[in-house]
Amino acid sequence: MDPSQFEKMFAQANSIMGPFADMILQTARFPPANGEALVVLDQACGSGVVSSHIMSRLYPEDKARLDLTCADISEPAITQMRRRIEASGWNNARAVTNDAMSSDFPSSHFTHIFFNFGPQILPDPIAGLKECHRTLRPGGVLGLSAWQVVPWAADYRAGIATDPSLPAFPTSDQLRYAFSSTPEKWDTIHDVTKHLEDSGLTAIAASSMDNTTTMTIAEVEAMLPYSLDMMIQKFWTKEEVEKFKVPATKAIVSYLGEKYGTGPVVWKWVAVVACGKKE
Template sequence: MTDCDQVFAGTIPRFYDTFMVPLIFETYAADLAALVAAAPPGAVLETAAGSGVVTRALAPKLGAGARYVVTDLNQPMLDYAASRQGPDSRIEWKQADALNLPFEAASFDAVCCQFGAMFFPDRVAGYAEARRVLRPGGRFIFNVWDRIEENVFANDVTDAVATVFPHDPPRFLARTPHGYHDVALIREELARAGFAGVQIETREKLSRANSARDVATAYCLGTPLRNEIEVRDASLLQHATDRAAEAIASRHGDGPVAGKIQAHVIVAAG
């Protein structure tokens, strides 16, 4: 992972929420919210909340007296998430590093994290922090993407953008979002962090968009892939987006498009 892999700033949060969230995140956010709410928690911590897609799905499922602390490393993303959520006295918004949480031990009944663990520089440390702030019997519920080959649009975009930079292809999507898919490694790292009970389910879903252009815009403008493109040649951002749109349209059609997505959903108990 490079430094720019974690930079969600500028217009990225807006493009991310407008295009990426409905494309691939909303359906898994509903799953995560249902898992968290299944054993009604009195206090929930969300890490790496991004633009707040899980927050919007989970908040309506929590009790009136629940405490819900929503955190992210990136203040611009957290600000965007808070603006989308609207007033809710149960929610506290706080910039925080998942590897160094500013909370007392045994403070929460559940910790949840949607597609954030892949970005942790030290995943065992991040998992250990989640376990530290959990109360006895609490659960750490999170998800990670499966390998990029099981996620059609991400793979299409990566291949298409590589043709624009053949000598130095941007590999953000394969390297980071889709770079942590080994189930045995996930189990091992959770065990090293002190989690004794781990359940992992691989869930396949269908990603849909109104057009190939929307998919290309989502990935090229709404993720740190944009940073990788601009570092190489900012003048080629539009060209790279066009090339991705053309590749998706040639494979999936000119109208509404659909492609397979796949992720691992993990429930860990201390």
């Protein structure tokens, strides 16, 4: 991916996930006013939404005490993240390839770990939370978010359903476990709170929040190669993907045009935002 494409992807990701990143930082009361070192992990950093919000909310004296690690299992994401760090002049940050369920980070190392929409994409989310617990210092804080409502799924499903020749788009229950191989649910405050407790965290605060975005149909079409492909690769056969991806894209864009007309595509995203503390 060239830098311009990456910046467009970041801008779109930030419009959707940025408010949740801010809410995670607020819920975690970051940065603390104690003047101590901030040794922070942005886990499953992706395009760097959380890291950019960390940097934007810190005063110079806070940045002076920051040591930021951006980690992701995707090497392409880390390559782009390294470019962002260099271009932004974040001298106190680094980007590393990392498996969130089994990292080589030292135990009791980080003061804060932020995991924006991370657990749900892990094959074993609880293993990821326990790894966070292991690598947090005593008194350290984990902040995370988990989707409750991802609005594009309903529109994509309805669009594909307009063409009977296309394979079905996955159901809501299928999407819930698109990446995870374990049975935990993540779309209620109760469930997220329990998972944090089961991972050894205390002083848990959790709430639900929403973010409404407006996009043009062209902007939605631009995100289809990522959002649609991510799902059909999981649920359609290789032959179905090759044969039906283009017709599916056309069906979705046509449906959006009929539903929203010349107006914007208005989507309401809802998520649980939570944090917990390691004793």
